[in-house]
Amino acid sequence: xxxxxxxxxxxxxxxxxxxxxxxxxxxxxxxxxxxxxxxxxxxxxxxxxxxxxxxxxxxxxxxxxxxxxxxxxxxxxxxxxxxxxxxxxxxxxxxxxxxxxxxxxxxxxxxxxxxxxxxxxxxxxxxxxxxxxxxxxxxxxxxxxxxxxxxxxxxxxxxxxxxxxxxxxxxxxxxxxxxxxxxxxxxxxxxxxxxxxxxxxxxxxxxxxxxxxxxxxxxxxxxxxxxxxxxxxxxxxxxxxxxxxxxxxxxxxxxxxxxxxxxxxxxxxxxxxxxxxxxxxxxxxx
Ligand code: C2E
Ligand code: MG
Ligand code: MG
Ligand code: MG
Numbered sequence: 631x632x633x634x635x636x637x638x639x640x641x642x643x644x645x646x647x648x649x650x651x652x653x654x655x656x657x658x659x660x661x662x663x664x665x666x667x668x669x670x671x672x673x674x675x676x677x678x679x680x681x682x683x684x685x686x687x688x689x690x691x692x693x694x695x696x697x698x699x700x701x702x703x704x705x706x707x708x709x710x711x712x713x714x715x716x717x718x719x720x721x722x723x724x725x726x727x728x729x730x731x732x733x734x735x736x737x738x739x740x741x742x743x744x745x746x747x748x749x750x751x752x753x754x755x756x757x758x759x760x761x762x763x764x765x766x767x768x769x770x771x772x773x774x775x776x777x778x779x780x781x782x783x784x785x786x787x788x789x790x791x792x793x794x795x796x797x798x799x800x801x802x803x804x805x806x807x808x809x810x811x812x813x814x815x816x817x818x819x820x821x822x823x824x825x826x827x828x829x830x831x832x833x834x835x836x837x838x839x840x841x842x843x844x845x846x847x848x849x850x851x852x853x854x855x856x857x858x859x860x861x862x863x864x865x866x867x868x869x870x871x872x873x874x875x876x877x878x879x880x881x882x883x884x885x886x887x888x889x890x891x892x893x894x895x896x897x898x899x900x901x902x903x904x905x906x907x908x909x910x911x912x913x914x915x916x
Contacts, residue, residue, distance in 0.1 A: 665721055667703070668714060672726060676702050679734050680901035683910060684753070684872060684894045687886040692914045694751035696787070696894060697735035698901045699727070719759050728760040733773045738904065740779045746911040753785040753815060758792040762799065767806035774810070781811035785836065788814060790822025793832060800832070808833050815872065820860065829867060837864045841875025844895070848880050861888050 671677060677699060684694035701709035718724040732754050739752040760766060774781055786807065793800070807814065815836035816829075820843055828834075839860055846853035857873075864871045873885050876895030885893055899910060 661717075664714075664717060668701075668718060668721070668723055671701060671703070672723065672730070676704070677727065677730065678702050678708075678903065679731055679738065680903060681735075681738075681907040682894055682901035683899050683907070684751075684892045685898050687882070687890055687893055692747065692911060693749065693892060694753060694785070695739070695907065696753040696901070697731055697755070699731055699755075715757065719757055722759070724757050724759050725763060728757060729769060732770065733777075736773050736777045736779045736784065739783060740777045742908070742911055743779075743783065746908075747914065749783075750911075751783050751785055752779075753787050755787045755817065758789070758795065761788060761792055761803060762795070764803070767803065767810060770807070770812065771810055782813070785813045785815050787817040787838065789817050790819070790824035790828070793824065793828045797831065804833055818874075820856070826863075829869075834869060836870045836872055838872045838874055839890075841895075844873050844875045844881055844885075845877070847884050854884070857885075858888055861885075861890050865889055 678701075680698045680700050681695040682698060683692045684696065685691065686693045699711045699715070701711075701714055703709050715724065718727055735752050735754050739750055743750050756766075770784070773779075774784065804814070813835040814833065815838050816834050817838045818840040819837045821840045837860065839857060843853050843857050843860075847857060848854060861871050870891040871889075872892040872894060873881075873890050874894050876882055876885065876893040876897045878897055881895075882893060882897060902910065
């Protein structure tokens with residue numbers, strides 16, 4: 631990477647200037663190719679939505695799903711979001727891309743609600759750039775109307791980093807979204823540089839405990855205590871709790887005993903393409 635190139639260049643004197651610039655050029659070219667491919671991918675319909683079920687810990691039923699983006703890149707295969715979402719944010723492509731997945735996920739969910747599961751809730755990840763787009767609430771309202779999905783069937787997942795932004799700009803967006811009747815979940819809770827006062831300042835409906843806490847349960851006593859405390863605090867403040875990254879039965883039992891409402895993770899299912907998720911839903915009905 632550029633940092634290590636810089637480091638090497640400094641270490642061994644000015645002779646490495648040539649190496650340094652070559653390295654940067656290769657990176658710039660790679661980056662440019664990726665950006666070009668990404669822009670093309672949107673017009674060529676190369677993006678897909680995967681769905682990961684959320685399970686009620688009291689009924690063991692599927693109560694919702696998280697929409698997770700995938701890029702089906704020709705000749706390469708399925709590219710995970712961590713490899714293209716950050717760049718899409720930087721180049722502004724996240725705005726059209728984010729609108730696309732929001733609409734797609736709402737359409738699909740409305741179909742599933744009619745066919746299998748009338749109370750299914752869809753969660754969509756919203757990046758900070760998207761949330762700061764003043765046109766977002768209006769866009770969501772239009773999509774819900776077009777698709778016929780009630781607002782209570784939609785949840786937006788935001789991250790702690792967003793809440794460190796300008797509160798005067800953020801609050802009106804929160805207000806507009808809450809007025810629509812949509813719920814808001816705080817994703818990856820406990821990993822950002824967040825402060826608990828955010829929970830007082832912003833209308834958050836659900837805390838999603840980060841996988842890093844769940845992973846250490848039940849072996850690590852500190853994770854057990856922290857998870858207990860997060861659930862107790864959230865519930866006392868009137869927020870529901872979802873645990874992400876549940877991979878073992880032990881973790882599920884612990885969460886159910888601790889008053890956690892929902893879980894999501896490989897223990898129940900990985901994120902799935904439409905047809906496979908549908909199979910899960912149809913089994914869920916019986
Ligand atoms: P996230 O929102 O925290 O999503 C959960 C991630 O954890 C997903 O990775 C999911 O596959 C993974 N996961 C779920 N259960 C388990 C488990 O039991 N064990 C392990 N090891 N992993 C589990 P994925 O799909 O690769 O997404 C990564 C991140 O990319 C997401 O994290 C989210 O921040 C971002 N992302 C995905 N789709 C979108 C999107 O449409 N818009 C935006 N803005 N970001 C997105
Ligand atoms: Mg999420
Ligand atoms: Mg998460
Ligand atoms: Mg996470």
